[in-house]
Amino acid sequence: MCLKAVFVVALQSMLFVSANYSNENAEIFHKLSELENKVSVLTGKLESCKCSTSEDDSITREGRAIPEGRQSQIAFHVRLTHNIVNLGIHQSIEFDKVLLNDGNGYSIYSGHFVAPVSGLYVFAWTISSGDYHCIVYDVVKNNEMLVYSISDANDHRDWAVSSGTAVTRMNAGDRVWIRVSNIEIACSHYVYGTGLGTSSFAGYILN
Structure with missing residues (x-):
């Protein structure tokens, strides 16, 4: 019984860690998806902008x-x-x-x-x-x-x-x-x- 109890506790711990890890991954993937959407929007705005970003268009001193x-x-x-x-x-x-x-x-x-x-x-x-x-x-x-x-x-x-x-x-x-x-x-x-x-x-x- 002692070994069985230990095995059950260990299994429950692994399931708990796995669930937390999955939740963290889901949150990270969600944030990455949001960032990708924002980058896509900004890229579109940049490409549609008439201004130039070349070094010749600014003077640095x-x-x-x-x-x-x-x-x-x-x-x-x-x-x-x-x-x-x-x-x-x-x-x-x-x-x-x-x-x-x-x-x-x-x-x-x-x-x-x-x-x-x-x-x-x-x-x-x-x-x-x-x-x-x-x-x-x-x-x-x-x-x-x-x-x-x-x-x-x-x-x-x-x-x-x-x-x-x-x-x-x-x-x-x-x-x-x-x-x-x-x-x-x-x-x-x-x-x-x-x-x-x-x-x-x-x-x-x-x-």
Whole structure:
């Protein structure tokens, strides 16, 4: 009787495992069937789509992919949210508040705008200082100075604001940023960022 009982228990265990395994297989097959149906639908939509997926229809630069026809939507607008004191020579002003970054050309980590595609670009900026401080700065492209300017309140208690615009032709991968100038003028290189748009930087592709 003991052997018979053991045999019956073993047989029941095998049937139980087999049933569970069958249920798991049925569930897996069901999910696979659903996935196959979804893939079939997506494949049909892809084949009926008029857009092309060739590499020639997108331009990739430093991890930025710009679909064909989207170059006209490259634009950025950033501003500073805090004051920066004692910037070093050639140190970038890193505008930390992104208001617009179509094309992903601007980086808050470097303060640089990298052109995703070649074209004619327009840049504009406002740099503020004040209260017995000043900043001398350059707007540069690939380390070549485009504009030199100063916001100077070094001898008075008030705001000092300078603004400007530059137009330049850029190749994909070229960089533009604002940095502290190395021109020898006694200056604390203090940038105001409090308030909305106190110090800001913007640009867009013209064509």
